[in-house]
Amino acid sequence: MQITPTEIPDVKIILPRRNGDQRGFFSEVYNRRDWIAAGLDVDFVQDNHSLSRQKGTLRGLHFQIPPHPQGKLVRVARGAILDVAVDIRKGSHTYGRWVSVELSVENWRQLWVPAGFAHGFCTLEPDTEVLYKVSGFYDPDHERGLAWDDPQIGIAWPSGVRTDLLTGKDRQWPTLRELPDYFTFNLT
Numbered sequence: 001m002q003i004t005p006t007e008i009p010d011v012k013i014i015l016p017r018r019n020g021d022q023r024g025f026f027s028e029v030y031n032r033r034d035w036i037a038a039g040l041d042v043d044f045v046q047d048n049h050s051l052s053r054q055k056g057t058l059r060g061l062h063f064q065i066p067p068h069p070q071g072k073l074v075r076v077a078r079g080a081i082l083d084v085a086v087d088i089r090k091g092s093h094t095y096g097r098w099v100s101v102e103l104s105v106e107n108w109r110q111l112w113v114p115a116g117f118a119h120g121f122c123t124l125e126p127d128t129e130v131l132y133k134v135s136g137f138y139d140p141d142h143e144r145g146l147a148w149d150d151p152q153i154g155i156a157w158p159s160g161v162r163t164d165l166l167t168g169k170d171r172q173w174p175t176l177r178e179l180p181d182y183f184t185f186n187l188t
Helices: 032-037 168-172
Strands: 002-005 012-015 018-021 024-027 046-052 058-064 072-078 080-087 098-104 110-113 117-123 128-134 143-145
Touching (some): 072 117
Antiparallel strands (some): 012 110, 046 128, 058 143, 072 110, 072 128
């Protein structure tokens, strides 16, 4: 497993080994011992799987607030996405900044998005399937979001975003300026 920090070091690109032969390939996409050895001691409690039929489908920007926050390990099983994480930890030197990483079946990358970040993605191909392990159970009472098109953040989404496919919630999330201080940056 190869781990590469992004421009926001707490968000990491994970590249599992993939062993291939004439039959196809085998990959151990997650191994708790390897994560702990890399300093990522995370207990995953739930696996999620989404299918987006249309290219340009945007999902996000989502997060859960304490006491039920979620970190997410995101990967693509079919198709490709532009995966985005926005730092919403008040007091962080990267507060309000975002990073994006293309995840696809071909590049086999995963993205680790810890709690304290809003997360979303836009599909780059039709019939894209995204899998993500989360560190907290889904709790609708603690679900929140951030405006995907907040000009203060200025995410460079790919052309062709299908705003007609946005959910009602994703159309109405607050901007960063309107967002309460759900997370504060911890220097330790």
